[in-house]
Amino acid sequence: MNDVLITGVGVVSHLGTGVDAFWEGLTAARSTPTTVPDPYAQMKLPLMYAVPGDAVPTGPERYGDLRLGLGSRLAIEAARQAVADAGLSDVPPHRVAVVIGTGMGDSGLHEQWRTDGRPESDRWSPVFSVASAVGSWFGAEGANSSVSNACAASGFGLSLAADLIRSGEADVVVAGGAEAYSRVALACFNRLSAIDPERCRPFDRHRKGTLFGEGAGMVVLESAVHARTRQARRVYAQLAGVGWSCDAYHATAPEPTGTQITRAMREALAAAGATPDQVGCVVPHGTGTELNDLVESQVLGEVLGATPDRLPVYSLKALLGHTGGAAAALALVAAVQILYRRTVPPNMALGEQDPECKVFLPTAATPLTGRYALVNAYAFGGNNVSLVLKEAGV
Numbered sequence: 001m002n003d004v005l006i007t008g009v010g011v012v013s014h015l016g017t018g019v020d021a022f023w024e025g026l027t028a029a030r031s032t033p034t035t036v037p038d039p040y041a042q043m044k045l046p047l048m049y050a051v052p053g054d055a056v057p058t059g060p061e062r063y064g065d066l067r068l069g070l071g072s073r074l075a076i077e078a079a080r081q082a083v084a085d086a087g088l089s090d091v092p093p094h095r096v097a098v099v100i101g102t103g104m105g106d107s108g109l110h111e112q113w114r115t116d117g118r119p120e121s122d123r124w125s126p127v128f129s130v131a132s133a134v135g136s137w138f139g140a141e142g143a144n145s146s147v148s149n150a151c152a153a154s155g156f157g158l159s160l161a162a163d164l165i166r167s168g169e170a171d172v173v174v175a176g177g178a179e180a181y182s183r184v185a186l187a188c189f190n191r192l193s194a195i196d197p198e199r200c201r202p203f204d205r206h207r208k209g210t211l212f213g214e215g216a217g218m219v220v221l222e223s224a225v226h227a228r229t230r231q232a233r234r235v236y237a238q239l240a241g242v243g244w245s246c247d248a249y250h251a252t253a254p255e256p257t258g259t260q261i262t263r264a265m266r267e268a269l270a271a272a273g274a275t276p277d278q279v280g281c282v283v284p285h286g287t288g289t290e291l292n293d294l295v296e297s298q299v300l301g302e303v304l305g306a307t308p309d310r311l312p313v314y315s316l317k318a319l320l321g322h323t324g325g326a327a328a329a330l331a332l333v334a335a336v337q338i339l340y341r342r343t344v345p346p347n348m349a350l351g352e353q354d355p356e357c358k359v360f361l362p363t364a365a366t367p368l369t370g371r372y373a374l375v376n377a378y379a380f381g382g383n384n385v386s387l388v389l390k391e392a393g394v
Contacts, residue, residue: 004162004239007232008086008220010078011333014049014213014320017258023337024062025113026345031319033199033211040115041183043190045197049213049321063136065123068369069106072133075178078216079134087233089242097142099161100131101154101177103325104185109313111183142170150379155328159242171226176218177329200321202286203293203357213321217329236336240390241272247382265303265387272388276304277343280370281344282313283331285378287322297357312366313359318348328377335373339391342368
């Protein structure tokens with residue numbers, strides 16, 4: 001089987017734009033949500049972790065007749081960074097594919113038109129055209145697919161991208177996730193009473209829900225043969241294992257015994273050929289919702305022996321918020337950097353860790369000891385995905 005390598009990375013988030021800004025933000029371990037600058041956000045808690053103004057891409061506003069919202073622009077910017085980082089050139093267009101996960105796509109553009117008025121045009125602007133926008137920018141003539149199964153979207157998208165390479169359908173896939181502010185999504189979570197009034201604080205005893213964030217995380221995936229033939233300038237990691245499952249339990253709530261997320265983790269580890277003691281870090285789904293954090297903590301202990309004195313868990317959403325369909329992609333970018341730099345950044349300090357969430361959340365930078373990293377993403381509908389990354393050269 002052809003190994004799937006990660007040779008380029010791009011990111012835009014609440015911490016800024018570019019991998020260096022992202023890593024600096026992770027190591028600083030400071031982050032604060034703000035009120036959304038939307039006068040129509042008439043809800044109790046209009047809070048989120050927005051991309052800062054100087055990092056928001058101003059264009060492109062359209063490709064041909066397709067008008068682009070912020071979701072597409074974030075994806076294009078992160079993809080541009082990843083492609084430049086990989087040093088890609090002269091790849092036959094029909095051998096390049098694009099797969100992007102997004103929960104809301106360019107719905108923010110349509111929400112803006114609803115309040116401000118639609119431009120004079122009879123052209124249709126679909127909401128879920130993010131992958132097509134990136135594909136148009138890059139000139140990718142392989143599969144261009146947007147995946148939208150809620151907050152696990154980019155995790156499923158990354159695994160589909162790996163399958164395109166392993167099956168021989170593509171040599172290169174630009175893959176990841178993107179999510180921008182949506183008034184509708186934020187209002188829905190307000191109505192569900194699922195928004196924390198202070199901040200996103202996974203595994204905290206006093207957590208009261210999640211908070212959304214904006215961002216895009218993109219990677220260049222390549223077959224090992226293609227990367228070797230073109231003499232890729234670097235290999236960050238290998239996407240070595242994937243596990244999928246579905247709870248088939250409830251439309252929004254996680255299944256409380258964690259049976260299917262256990263299955264996804266174990267299948268991903270088996271596919272990667274990794275044993276629990278070889279995993280050096282976990283970037284969990286960890287949203288700050290009461291049941292999700294509890295169930296995931298219990299399963300990590302069962303599958304990996306993730307006790308408070310052994311395996312570092314890196315709680316990314318405490319800094320970025322819950323970036324919806326882009327969450328798995330941003331978690332993967334963080335895991336890639338952890339493996340490549342051989343360091344787990346400090347976690348943002350909790351007020352008080354939930355004693356029922358028995359996971360190790362170090363608040364100081366920690367040397368990475370294992371050669372694998374695990375990323376989890378879960379979603380409404382019971383969609384679960386686990387990704388295992390392997391250190392380059394292992």
